[in-house]
Amino acid sequence: MGKTFAQVAAILYQKSIEELSYIELLSTKNALESIGIDTVYPYGSMDNIKASLFLRINNNLSKTLLPEEVGIGSEPFIIDELLAKIIN
Numbered sequence: 001m002g003k004t005f006a007q008v009a010a011i012l013y014q015k016s017i018e019e020l021s022y023i024e025l026l027s028t029k030n031a032l033e034s035i036g037i038d039t040v041y042p043y044g045s046m047d048n049i050k051a052s053l054f055l056r057i058n059n060n061l062s063k064t065l066l067p068e069e070v071g072i073g074s075e076p077f078i079i080d081e082l083l084a085k086i087i088n
Contacts, residue, residue, distance in 0.1 A: 005025060005028050005029045005032065006020065006025060008028055008032065009024050009025050009027075009028035012024075012028060046076075047076040050075060050076035050079040050080070051073075051075040051076055051079075053079055054075035054076075054078055054079050055075065
């Protein structure tokens with residue numbers, strides 16, 4: 001784009017760069033980084049891809065791989081462990 005985060009934030013918030021708060025700068029930076037991630041990984045991140053893969057596999061099994069009590073977020077690590085066991 002040819003602009004800094006501060007310049008983009010100033011345009012978005014219709015303020016001068018000097019008037020921007022830290023939160024406005026940070027939210028603009030995070031939003032732009034999210035756009036960058038979405039262009040590389042359509043699901044948002046590699047962990048989201050692994051989580052989606054895990055959930056699809058889990059939904060097609062007669063016996064689930066994990067109890068429901070296990071929190072969201074562990075799926076990418078489980079996929080990594082399964083792949084490591086398959087490869088080795």
